[in-house]
Amino acid sequence: MADERQYDWASLGIDVTKPSIARTYDVVLRGKDNFEVDRAFVDEIAKIVPEIYDVAAYNRQVLGRGVRYLAGEAGLRQFLDLGSGLPTVQNTHQVAQSIAPESSVVYVDNDPIVLAHGRALLAENEHTTVVTADVREPEEILALDEVRRLIDFGRPVAVMLVGILHHLHDDEKPQRVVDTLMDAVPSGSHLFITSFCASSQEAVDAEVQYQGLLGTGRFRTPEEIERWFTGLDLLEPGVVPLPLWRPDGPVPNELTVGHRLMYGGIARKP
Numbered sequence: 673m674a675d676e677r678q679y680d681w682a683s684l685g686i687d688v689t690k691p692s693i694a695r696t697y698d699v700v701l702r703g704k705d706n707f708e709v710d711r712a713f714v715d716e717i718a719k720i721v722p723e724i725y726d727v728a729a730y731n732r733q734v735l736g737r738g739v740r741y742l743a744g745e746a747g748l749r750q751f752l753d754l755g756s757g758l759p760t761v762q763n764t765h766q767v768a769q770s771i772a773p774e775s776s777v778v779y780v781d782n783d784p785i786v787l788a789h790g791r792a793l794l795a796e797n798e799h800t801t802v803v804t805a806d807v808r809e810p811e812e813i814l815a816l817d818e819v820r821r822l823i824d825f826g827r828p829v830a831v832m833l834v835g836i837l838h839h840l841h842d843d844e845k846p847q848r849v850v851d852t853l854m855d856a857v858p859s860g861s862h863l864f865i866t867s868f869c870a871s872s873q874e875a876v877d878a879e880v881q882y883q884g885l886l887g888t889g890r891f892r893t894p895e896e897i898e899r900w901f902t903g904l905d906l907l908e909p910g911v912v913p914l915p916l917w918r919p920d921g922p923v924p925n926e927l928t929v930g931h932r933l934m935y936g937g938i939a940r941k942p
């Protein structure tokens with residue numbers, strides 16, 4: 673576990689007195705780059721959704737399946753991974769480059785801890801980089817030299833908003849973020865989204881905790897999540913609970929609250 677007293681975290685822009693999205697996600701992925709305040713937040717969520725650790729695993733698993741599809745069948749070689757989080761297992765560049773070593777990956781996150789821990793692990797080769805930027809300002813991300821160095825916007829791009837849009841409130845205009853990014857990429861590009869979904873009473877209760885303790889969190893309905901893909905060709909099986917998106921193995925007949933807590937899908941720009 674990270675130690676609050678070990679470094680001058682504040683000098684890195686890291687506030688150890690409040691939970692952060694990236695670090696609480698690290699807790700549920702059973703990582704070690706988190707502080708007491710982050711673990712306390714997850715304890716509160718786990719009282720409402722005890723399966724929260726499984727939910728994080730479903731999200732990482734679908735990220736792997738999605739990137740495998742994008743680099744494999746869809747043949748994409750450029751990945752813009754927004755809200756990429758702390759390095760963990762099966763990072764986007766590891767999955768994509770295991771299929772096509774020349775794949776370029778730009779990781780974007782606004783939490784300074786991602787850059788602090790991610791630079792060595794995520795930017796591990798010449799085709800991969802990490803930048804600190806805010807997805808609520810997509811024009812700025814698209815204009816960054818570091819992004820343009822690795823991504824050629826004349827060729828198809830995989831735009832990944834995996835586990836991030838539920839951190840944007842409605843007045844932060846997630847649809848505008850999606851549209852700005854997808855307008856900047858050519859036909860054949862893909863959009864990959866996963867999001868918390870207001871799919872049960874427990875989900876609605878967890879949303880209240882997220883808003884109260886973390887200050888972000890708007891769990892959308894499946895219809896709202898599907899609307900983000902408007903104008904694109906949604907691939908089979910559509911926007912579904914994550915364990916149902918092109919599973920590698922058998923799926924349970926009856927889905928639990930945890931199975932249904934996050935929905936997602938992938939679409940192609942025609």
Ligand code: SAM
Nearest residue numbers: 693694697755756757781782783806807834835
């Ligand atoms: N995409 C990874 C995955 O699905 O495994 C990580 C998801 S994690 C739940 C969400 C990430 O989004 C966090 O690392 C957080 O710092 C980042 N994030 C939240 N709001 C953001 C914003 N406005 N701009 C950029 N990153 C943001």
